[in-house]
Amino acid sequence: MPKHQINPNKWIDLYSDYLYNYTITRVSDKEVAQDLVQDTFLAGLKSMKNFKGEASERTWLISILKRKIIDHYRKINSNKGKAEVRINYKDDETEGDWLEERVADPYDKTAEDTMQNSELGEAIYKCLDKLPKKQAEIFKMKTIQGFETEVICKELNITASNLWVIIHRARTAMATCLKENWF
Secondary structure (H helix, E strand, O other): OOOOOOOHHHHHHHHHHHHHHHHHHHHOOHHHHHHHHHHHHHHHHHOHHHOOOOOOHHHHHHHHHHHHHHHHHHHHHOOOOOOOOEEEEEOOOOEEEEEHHHOOOOOOOOHHHHHHHHHHHHHHHHHHHHOOHHHHHHHHHHHHOOOOHHHHHHHHOOOHHHHHHHHHHHHHHHHHHHHHHOO
């Protein structure tokens, strides 16, 4: 039996502000944020039969919204319907402009890029192992796994201000460790 029941009749009252605030911090455009929240509600209605009740409605809607935000950025960054984009640049030797086609594709990974990414991943986890256990756990939950502040605070029984102090200390320690061991 599911732990949580779904009730789309209350979504707007219960979740629209939360979803909008979550979205506006990620897209920085009021109209786009509103559209994404509407798309989330519509997708939720269409996939209600897939709701298993293992998470709360809000958590389920946030997971849908996250995919909508990712899709939004994929769409605006895709190469479909390429317009000529000129980027001015200037360095010591040359001056001019580049066409979009001359700019490196961030998704075109070489073997060297892949190797650097895996080396960075290893360095990050080595540095995480050097952090105090609680700092490492909170850093992973917030930064790597993307848990919301309130979820972490509730799970670990800490205040939000305590969480941010721990995150700050962990980030500072990670930056120092990575500077010494990876860069």
